[in-house]
Amino acid sequence: MTAGLETVLITGTNRGIGAAMEKAFLSNGWQVISCMRTLPDQTQQPPSPQTSLIRLELDITNQSQLDNIFQLLEKKNLTLDVLINNAGIFPEPTDMSFKQLDLEWFEKAMEVNFQGTIRVTQKLLPLMANSNNPRIINLSSGASSITQRSGRRYCYGASKAALNHFTRGLAVELKPEGITVVALSPGWVKTDMGGEEADLEPEDVGISIEKTVESLRIEKTGEFLDRYGNTGTYAW
Numbered sequence: 001m002t003a004g005l006e007t008v009l010i011t012g013t014n015r016g017i018g019a020a021m022e023k024a025f026l027s028n029g030w031q032v033i034s035c036m037r038t039l040p041d042q043t044q045q046p047p048s049p050q051t052s053l054i055r056l057e058l059d060i061t062n063q064s065q066l067d068n069i070f071q072l073l074e075k076k077n078l079t080l081d082v083l084i085n086n087a088g089i090f091p092e093p094t095d096m097s098f099k100q101l102d103l104e105w106f107e108k109a110m111e112v113n114f115q116g117t118i119r120v121t122q123k124l125l126p127l128m129a130n131s132n133n134p135r136i137i138n139l140s141s142g143a144s145s146i147t148q149r150s151g152r153r154y155c156y157g158a159s160k161a162a163l164n165h166f167t168r169g170l171a172v173e174l175k176p177e178g179i180t181v182v183a184l185s186p187g188w189v190k191t192d193m194g195g196e197e198a199d200l201e202p203e204d205v206g207i208s209i210e211k212t213v214e215s216l217r218i219e220k221t222g223e224f225l226d227r228y229g230n231t232g233t234y235a236w
Helices: 016-027 063-075 103-128 154-177 202-215
Strands: 007-011 031-036 053-057 082-085 135-139 180-184
Touching (some): 007 016, 016 202, 082 103, 082 202, 103 135, 103 154, 135 154, 135 202
Parallel strands (some): 007 031, 007 082, 031 053, 082 135
16 A cells, blocks of 8 residues: 655655665655755755655754755645654764763764754644644654663663653644654664664665554554554563
8 A cells, every 4th residue: 555645754864764764655655855964966856746755955953954944845835744753873882881971972862863853843843734644753762761771872772762752742742633643663773873783674674664654543642663563562
């Protein structure tokens, strides 16, 4: 089943899971607004009814860039059906001890993974007003879990835990408006962040997430999902 004329905006599409999602959504009939820190050709394409892929430059910590994107899409009367907050960083070396941590890594993780996502969501939310099935997907991680806390990953894990807290709160607020808000963990993926030892290929994860997003409805708002749309795989 394809998504027809639905529109999805994905952040962090330069590489990895973001790039894989861009490909998967395009392959299944979506109009894709692909936001990345650095455009391949250093030029921005204005939205067009005949264009199924729109690539725009966006650093999610840059309010000016975000304002420009909003104005561009609003001018075209674009309705946003799905927002996927994928952009994120893992600033610290994996499993580094607390004693060795640079406190600036905490600040950077929160600035991008938490505050950046909030910035994007707040700015673009008005574009979802006319969607028949508006959905916000915040890419989270098993490292965010408090109830099943293991390992270190202090900076990254804390930022994703904060993101989960935001997700649950926003889901409660927006449910009366029919807007679905979920956290979703893609799993351990072979990316620059996940490393070569990970057990999942980005392409496979992108396909799974597209299927999940296409079928996602308000009944699952406020949940922590795996890439297949299941609950119970990851704990808050």
